[in-house]
Amino acid sequence: MEFLTTLGLEVHCELSTATKIFCSCTTEFGGEPNTHVCEICTGMPGTLPVLNKQVVEYAIRTGLATNCEITQYNKFDRKNYFYPDLPKAYQVSQLYLPICQNGHIDIEVNGVKKAIRIKEIHMEEDAGKLIHDEATGMTMVDYNRCGVPLLEIVSEPDFENGEEVIAYLTKLKSILQYIGVSDCKMEQGSLRADVNLSVRPIGQTELGTRTEMKNINSFRAIARAIEGERKRQIEVITTGGKIIQETRRWDDNKGESFAMRSKENAQDYRYFPEPDLVPVEISDEWIERVKGELPELPEAKKTRYLEEYKLPEYDVEIITGSKFLVDIFEKAFEVCGEAKEVSNWIMVEVLRMATETATDVEDIAFDAANLGKLINLVKAKVINRGTAKDVFEKMFTENVDPEKYVKENGLEMMNDDGAVLAIVKSVIENNPKAVGEFKGGSQKVKAFLVGQCMKQLKGKADPATVNVLMAEELEKV
Amino acid sequence: MKITDEMIDYIGALSRLKLQDEEKESAKEEMEKIINYMDILGKLDTEGVEAMSHAFPVKNVFREDVVMPSTDREIITANAPKSKDGSFVVPKTIG
Numbered sequence: 001m002e003f004l005t006t007l008g009l010e011v012h013c014e015l016s017t018a019t020k021i022f023c024s025c026t027t028e029f030g031g032e033p034n035t036h037v038c039e040i041c042t043g044m045p046g047t048l049p050v051l052n053k054q055v056v057e058y059a060i061r062t063g064l065a066t067n068c069e070i071t072q073y074n075k076f077d078r079k080n081y082f083y084p085d086l087p088k089a090y091q092v093s094q095l096y097l098p099i100c101q102n103g104h105i106d107i108e109v110n111g112v113k114k115a116i117r118i119k120e121i122h123m124e125e126d127a128g129k130l131i132h133d134e135a136t137g138m139t140m141v142d143y144n145r146c147g148v149p150l151l152e153i154v155s156e157p158d159f160e161n162g163e164e165v166i167a168y169l170t171k172l173k174s175i176l177q178y179i180g181v182s183d184c185k186m187e188q189g190s191l192r193a194d195v196n197l198s199v200r201p202i203g204q205t206e207l208g209t210r211t212e213m214k215n216i217n218s219f220r221a222i223a224r225a226i227e228g229e230r231k232r233q234i235e236v237i238t239t240g241g242k243i244i245q246e247t248r249r250w251d252d253n254k255g256e257s258f259a260m261r262s263k264e265n266a267q268d269y270r271y272f273p274e275p276d277l278v279p280v281e282i283s284d285e286w287i288e289r290v291k292g293e294l295p296e297l298p299e300a301k302k303t304r305y306l307e308e309y310k311l312p313e314y315d316v317e318i319i320t321g322s323k324f325l326v327d328i329f330e331k332a333f334e335v336c337g338e339a340k341e342v343s344n345w346i347m348v349e350v351l352r353m354a355t356e357t358a359t360d361v362e363d364i365a366f367d368a369a370n371l372g373k374l375i376n377l378v379k380a381k382v383i384n385r386g387t388a389k390d391v392f393e394k395m396f397t398e399n400v401d402p403e404k405y406v407k408e409n410g411l412e413m414m415n416d417d418g419a420v421l422a423i424v425k426s427v428i429e430n431n432p433k434a435v436g437e438f439k440g441g442s443q444k445v446k447a448f449l450v451g452q453c454m455k456q457l458k459g460k461a462d463p464a465t466v467n468v469l470m471a472e473e474l475e476k477v
Numbered sequence: 478m479k480i481t482d483e484m485i486d487y488i489g490a491l492s493r494l495k496l497q498d499e500e501k502e503s504a505k506e507e508m509e510k511i512i513n514y515m516d517i518l519g520k521l522d523t524e525g526v527e528a529m530s531h532a533f534p535v536k537n538v539f540r541e542d543v544v545m546p547s548t549d550r551e552i553i554t555a556n557a558p559k560s561k562d563g564s565f566v567v568p569k570t571i572g
Contacts, residue, residue, distance in 0.1 A: 017542050024545035033564045034550040042553055053539035075530055082493040084567045130570060140564035268491055273530035281536050 001238060003199045005230050006207055007159035011172060012215075013151045013182045014126060014190035015058050021125050021149035022049030022092070022277075029188050033142035041147035043088035048276055055149045056099070056280060058181040059123050060290045062151055063100030065179050065297055066118055066172075071099050072282045076123075076274035084141050085127035093152075095271045098122035099282075105175070106299070107167040116168050117156040126150050145189075151181075157196065157207075162223040169193060169219060170321065174298050177323040183362065186217045193222055198243070199233045208233070209243040213250045213257055225250040229257050301326065309339035315347050324361045325350075328368040335372025338379065345371055349389065353396040366399045374402040386459050387411050414461045417469070420453075424469045427452045428477060435477055446470060478512045480505045 020027055023040035040047045056074075063070050075097050078090040103118035128146035130139050153172065159165050173191060176182045184191040198210035213229060216222045228250070233243055248257040296304070302320045305311050311319075319325045325346055332342045350371075354361060374392060377383050383391065383406055391411065394400045406412060414420055427449055428435055438445045453466050485501050485508075496504065554560040559567075 018544050019540075019542050024540065024543065025547045026544045032550075033562070034553055035563070036547050037550065037553055038548040039553075050538060050540040052542050054542035056539070082491075084565070084570060131564070132569065133566075136561075136566075137569055138559075138566050139568065139570050140561065141567055142564055270491075275531065278531055278533075278535045278538050 002202045003230075003234050003237075004202055005160060005226075006157045006198050006200070006210070007161075007165060007226065008157035008196040008210075009153075009155045009159070009165060009168065010194040010196070011153040011155075011169070012126075012192045012194075013062075013153065013176055013184065015055060015149040015151060016180070016182050016190075017052055017054045017058065017149055019052055020147035021052050021055050021123070022147055025147065027148045029185075029190075031144050033140070034144065036144040037146070041087075042143050043086075049092065051277060051280065052149065055123055056282070057290065058149075059099045059121065059151055060282065060287060061179050061294065062153075062176065062181055063103065063121055064287070064291055064294060065175050066100070066103040066105055066121070066153075068100035068103030068118060068121060070282060070287050071097050071101060072284075072287075073097065074099050074280040074282065076277045077271045078274050079124075079269045079271055081269060083127075084139065085130055085146070087128070087143060087146065091125060091127065092274055092277070093124035094122035096273075099280075105168060105171050107164060107171055109163050109167050114158075114164065116158045116164070119154045119156050121151050121153045124150050124152055162226040165195070165226060166219050166223055169222070171298070174321055174323060177362075178295060178297055178326075180295075185362070186219075189215075189217060192217055195222065195226060195229070197226060197229050197233070199230060199237065201237075208237075209245050211243065211245065211257075212247045214247055214260070216250050216252075218252075221250065221252040224252060224255065225257065228255055232257065305339075309343070311339060311343050315343045318351075319343065319346060322361050324364060328364070328371065331368035332371035332375065335369050336375040336379070338375055341375045341379075342371065345375065345392070349392050350396070353393065357397065364396075366395050370395050370399070370402055377402055377406060381462055382406065382412050384413055384459065384462055386463075387413075411460060414457060417465065420457065420461050420465060421469055421473075423453050423456050424466065424473050427456065428470075428473055435474065438474055439477070446474065449474075478509070478516070480508045480512065 014027070017027055019025060020041055023038050025036050025038050025041055028036065034042075040049055060070055062068075074094065076092050077095040079093045079095070080090045082089050098120040100121035101119070103121070104115045105118065106113060106115050108114070126145050126148040128141055128143040130141055132139050155168070159168065173184045176184050176191075182190055186192070192215045195213045195216065196210050197213070198208035200206070200208040211229065211233070213225050216225050229248070236243055244259075247260045249260045250257045298320050302316055305316045305320060306313065319329050328346060328350065329342055332345070333339055336342065350364070353359070354364060371392075374388055374395065377391075378385060378388050387406075391400075391402050391405055394405060395402060431449060431452065434445045434449055438449070450463065450466050450470050453470065454461065454463060457466070482501070482505075485496070485505050488508075489496050489501075550563050554563065554565060557565050559565070
């Protein structure tokens with residue numbers, strides 16, 4: 001029997017506001033347990049939440065960047081459930097009137113373009129963290145994360161496979177970073193995805209029963225979880241079993257999912273309008289202002305880079321795929337005006353150093369203006385490319401200023417042709433055997449002789465100049 | 478509407494409550510009264526009346542995104558039945 005897979009995603013994204021959604025505690029990651037909490041985010045009786053305006057602003061921005069309609073009359077609702085990660089025993093969320101609706105994100109997989117529809121985006125609060133203490137058999141609760149603002153971005157079940165899911169998440173992450181609403185650090189949980197998955201035999205129109213896998217926190221784990229759960233469901237069905245609607249936990253080490261709890265139905269959450277928060281009305285002017293302030297988004301940037309800078313499509317794809325590489329590109333370009341050079345440096349040296357030092361692209365810390373300066377130094381023939389690479393490594397790891405660094409370490413090329421010529425002459429004089437071989441017709445030997453010169457010049461000469469001088473001098477022998 | 482034993486058990490489970498038999502009986506009775514009152518309200522003609530969630534015509538109450546000091550965790554955890562090293566301690570939950 002052949003099966004079709006239906007996949008939908010719920011992505012939770014922590015917003016990079018300074019404070020929590022309903023109180024003025026910091027949203028900073030980490031911290032000693034319960035040091036970023038107050039009476040409001042720990043749900044003490046008699047306290048009242050007050051909405052952080054920036055959360056609404058970021059939600060509108062996200063909606064506009066993902067082609068959504070903005071809901072102009074907003075309310076919050078209570079989602080009731082009893083679990084110690086939420087001290088109020090309910091989560092403030094939006095069920096009936098989510099702030100963004102009916103959007104889409106365009107993805108491309110193996111050359112095929114496709115739109116993934118976004119059903120809705122709503123604002124809600126994050127929950128606290130539970131740490132199970134093996135020693136005492138008790139659970140320790142830390143509310144530092146409780147009340148950190150979240151956007152939940154719900155897609156329609158438009159995915160057919162893991163590749164499409166990864167393409168969507170990559171695009172979504174890059175959009176969220178471009179518009180500056182979230183740092184999307186998956187390892188810190190600021191971007192988390194729940195996967196809803198069902199299978200059905202080809203020919204069956206009715207969708208199969210779905211399961212939900214929660215909080216998977218890396219793209220690769222998501223791809224593996226999808227493949228694992230798809231296989232599990234097919235096996236259950238083909239061996240005569242039935243899929244139960246439930247929440248499962250994906251164990252990426254074991255490569256298996258495990259049942260966590262039978263999934264509550266929406267009615268089990270006994271949603272009702274949040275009486276402690278007044279409605280939010282978003283005016284046309286507000287939406288227009290946010291629209292006007294949106295930065296250039298990945299698609300538009302890609303088109304512009306191709307047309308304006310005539311860069312190779314692959315390079316543009318990689319660079320515009322990450323806000324952080326774009327920042328490096330634009331800052332370096334501003335300094336040197338050499339788009340192709342900057343792009344080459346990013347594609348080769350920046351990414352190489354990132355891999356070698358195991359640095360995530362978002363954590364690259366050097367000042368990109370320095371890359372522009374470095375390119376200028378090469379262009380002005382102050383240093384050659386070999387030296388530039390060494391300087392770049394220093395820039396990448398220690399953020400040195402290349403102009404200062406070159407000067408302080410005497411790395412300037414010898415632009416005095418007379419001095420270079422003297423070295424060329426001495427190399428010819430000291431290598432009679434090689435010169436003889438050259439005269440006998442061996443071209444290889446010339447490269448050896450040039451290499452000897454560069455060695456004596458400590459790499460601080462323009463190899464092209466040395467080449468020309470060497471050819472001239474050899475003619476004379 | 479009649480509140481059945483199954484309904485009471487289900488609502489109890491959602492609320493993580495273990496009810497004694499006599500508690501169930503009184504809860505059934507009370508809930509039935511509430512639901513029946515809703516039935517009375519439901520008879521009102523609300524044709525053309527927009528649903529409302531708040532009694533006051535107030536909207537857009539916001540706070541600026543400025544960090545204020547948090548509360549000392551000794552104070553926050555002071556009334557907790559159990560705490561340890563600054564964390565609240567609760568019975569083991571299913572991970």
